[in-house]
Amino acid sequence: MTRLKADQRHSVRFSLNGKSVEGEAEPRMLLSDFLRHQLGATGTHVGCEHGVCGACTIVVDGMLTRSCLTLAAQVDGCDLKTVEGLAPSADRLGVLQQAFRRNHALQCGFCTAGILMSLDHYLASNRAPTEAEIRDLLSGHICRCTGYTPIIQAALEAAAELASSKKETSDA
Amino acid sequence: MLQAVKSANPGSGDEPWVGRSIERVEDAALLSGRGRFIDDLGVQPGTLHATILGSPHAHADILSIDVEAAKRLPGVAAVLTGSDVKAVTTSLVVGVKAPVECWPIAMDRVRYVGEPVALVVATDRARAEDAAELISVEYRPRGAVVDPLGTLAPGAPVLHDGFPGNLASDRYFRYGDPEKAFAEAPHRFSIDIRYPRNSCTPIETYGVVASHDAGEDAYEVLANFQGPFSIHTVIARALKVPGNRLRLRTPPDSGGSFGVKQGVFPYIVLIAAAARVTGRPVKWIEDRLEHLTASVSATNRATTLAAAVAADGKILALDWDQVEDCGAHLRAPEPATLYRMHGNLTGAYDIRHVKIRNRVVVTNKTPTGLNRGFGGPQVYFALERLVQRIAIGLGLDPLDVIKRNLIDAGAFPYRTATGALLDSGNYQEAVALAVEQGRLAELKAKRDEARAQGRLYGIGFTAVVEPSVSNMGYITTVLTAAERRKAGPKNGAQATATVGLDPVGSVTVHVASVPQGQGHRTVLSQVVADVFGLQPGDIRVNTEIDTAKDAWSIASGNYASRFAAAVAGTAKLAAERVAGRLARIAASQLNVEAADIVFAKGFVASRHNPENRIAFSRVAALSHWSPGSLPDDAGQTIRETVFWTPPELTPPDDEDRINSSLCHGFIFDFCGVEIDPTTLETRIDRYVTMHDCGTILHPGMVNGQIRGGFAQALGAALFEEYAYAEDGSFLTGTLADYLLPTTTEVPEPEIFHMETPSPFTPLGAKGVGEGNCMSTPVCIANAVADALGVADITLPLVPARLAELVRGAEPPPPDGGAIATPAREGDRRLRGEGAASVKGAPEQVWAMLLDPATLQSVIPGCQSVDKITDTHFRADVTLGIGPVSGRYRADVELFDLDPPRAVTLRGGATGALGFGNAEGRITLAPDGNSGTKLTYSYDAAIGGKVASIGGRLLDGATRVIIGQFFTALARKAGGGGAEGSSFSLFAVLAKVASLFGGRR
């Protein structure tokens, strides 16, 4: 294992939404700060910096991760996905994002990135989730604006739409 | 069960956009990570970053602050303490007339945990935090007081000499003839209430970027402030500049506020001061611990409310005695929380005689400020609990008592006894609709069935008037009529909106409403599109505010649910004014009368001959390209700003009657709750909420406001409390301690609507965002009281509190049971004992214990030990407890020396992260094997930041640290180990993991 010097900046490289990125970080720098302030990927938000609110949730090597509880140096060489990578193109929203917009599943939008990441990750492997399962999944996220039910509704709609579009492709 | 959310329906284009749930224009950016929140925006190169050192004590004198080591750290530009801030600012104004100062940073004395003591400015945040750790502050603790009634008791520690007895204001009011009503009424009911402290805690914390231009002595500030902009004058005054030298701007997006971001203003002053001192832009982003500890909180209140009641349940008079706890400083606009509801102290009821005593007190807690519901939860908790008690006392159905007292449908506009002018409503019809559509009969049957099976099931009711659009003059009700005459009139609520047309005829709207996620841009695009016959997508709305360039007034901002009622209506007026001129221009071009002109589908046309038309954009652009060809009376159509203030908002009259708000929505809620007989957890079975908020502009957003408010109110009812220990230590500094409701606790409320338009607002809309924060906590409390058959209910309804209600106080544990007694709520004393075996004779161990070099090597995290005298040591220690680690300076003295058998250690430690003091006894005895058996016991108390965020870990962590000490001592002596069964690093790690991992 490489030992990093506490008072030195070290180069950190990883793949962010399919593109390779690079920056320098002291060993103590949090991944959330690195993403936001070094790379300018400000879509990932920080609400508590102690792992409870879920706003900073991203995907690291296929695992849901609290970027506020992760050091930048830890993800050297990893594959990261953040909210910036969700839309199919800059002017189009993905199925889940559209469902959020249709259902008014966000107000201030500060918590939203983390919730989208959890759902995107979950729906990829769970085609037909129940309301209870979605509620359970999202219990690790805090939203102060919406009262949650529009988020649950959006997730269920997106799941149904994703399932039917997958079915169409496989039928075709 | 989810209720379907109505989605957008583009329709034929003929029906108005207002009233439809179109998709929000805000969402695409927010959903793809392109929001522009304050910490997402770039700053000028060379911007410095600030961190704040907060007080670990609730009440203490600052004897000295040593900042030299911090200043020497590379990258540190400045360290500011109270005197440095005082040199460039002046005290914030205080909400009542009293010889009291209110600074954004402590001067000589701290009065609440987290109060800023020093500000470090450095090249980056991490450097600033490093430096803050090097600041050493010497405090002399004073007695602290946290209870609003306790603070009034004779002998209580006094916070401010200018508030004798901690009383900041004491006013009596009398309306009608309450004494007579009480004397003649057959019944009198009374209730004592303690409303707790809580906060709506937005997920985005405060942020400020400030700079100072020394040449012009002018400040520029970007902050996620939400208004009211009356605070702009407070900030400018504190910074000693006229208003035109304080340019205050807001970022495009803000991560929720719910009132809370009003409280960023003392930090604006601090960061602006730092910018002036350093001559560089300074940025500060608050962290969650700071936010929970020291941002702002709703007020907690002690209330006694009595009612004179007729035999049929009719309430004849009320007698309010409210003691409002505003925390350590009375910051602007407090004591507004207490007076916001002044016109509405009779709720939804027709009660003509009212007596009030309002006291405002200070305690050693965080200063209070705006919070969704603002005074409503406190008032309705007392009033609606009392209504239930009246029903029980008279053997009536609570719903019948509510109905008997509701204001008559024919009485609107209705002037309440205390002065509010209730604009419109039909409360009887709203109740009837809710009872029917919400299936109350079914709920009652369910309760009967549950009770027959021995289950704990209850139903609660609430009727609430939700005020919106505050009268800027209501706060002056705290002054006497004579004082008001001297100060000059204050009243009204100026709203402003600007509609502009550019050279290609596209429409821009600007308002000073400063939304915090409510979708104002979308609603305004609907409102203005309707006026111009355009699509919402054609209208661009900007809601950022820049006080140097935009139209604004002291009433601007996002509070008191004023958007739909006041701001959206003003935008309509501005658009109509422009449309009126465009109609005149179009009329001259189309050769028709202006009265014949209509705006539809992108054209300006003749009503009678729709073929006779001209494209909207052509007419709209004319003012730019050819002003000379406009008819003389048309005037320009480039930009129109409208200011609107309702005439109904008059100042308090000489009898202290005040129309505190313009609009009054009505809410009627009922709910069924079931309480688990074993865990005493409260589960909301069904929650029905009926709203009449006048005309609905966007159903999806109105329901969004209701759901959001409901979820926050559910948290306030069941989980949330800013908890303080008796010594003023703050105990809920993380979101793992201050529990917020999540998806698994928040059910979908069943929402019903009725629309009685307000005659006082341009669109007929009233506010809707705060109502459930007022109605829901007490509705749930009434249901729980019904389920348990108890009379007194205190929020939050955590199982431990219900257990006390139902089963009585928990008996103390049997003697000699636990090794370390876990703390009761509010008692953070830690006690423990243990043993270790050490090689070497007692004499040898004794010598080690008294030797600084040995101590330095065995005390966990010890940097140095100085021997001050033979029995006095001073150590510099770095300790980590839970998620925080920090440096402490420890002073240890030895007493009752009995060499080499026993010694008592007594000492205290202080550091940036908190303080502690402890006493311990160590005894040494030969173990009969040429070694020494060492036993120890300790009794420690810990406060400050570690108590706020590591409270639940302290017990375990203390045992670990003490265990480490003896293990190291044993190792140093060459053998043995600690046997204290209490030492388990694994257990503590598991605790830490559970804190951050799955909760509940």
Ligand code: FES
């Ligand atoms: S910021 Fe990471 S969980 Fe809250």
Ligand code: FES
């Ligand atoms: S949308 Fe504001 S916190 Fe979730």
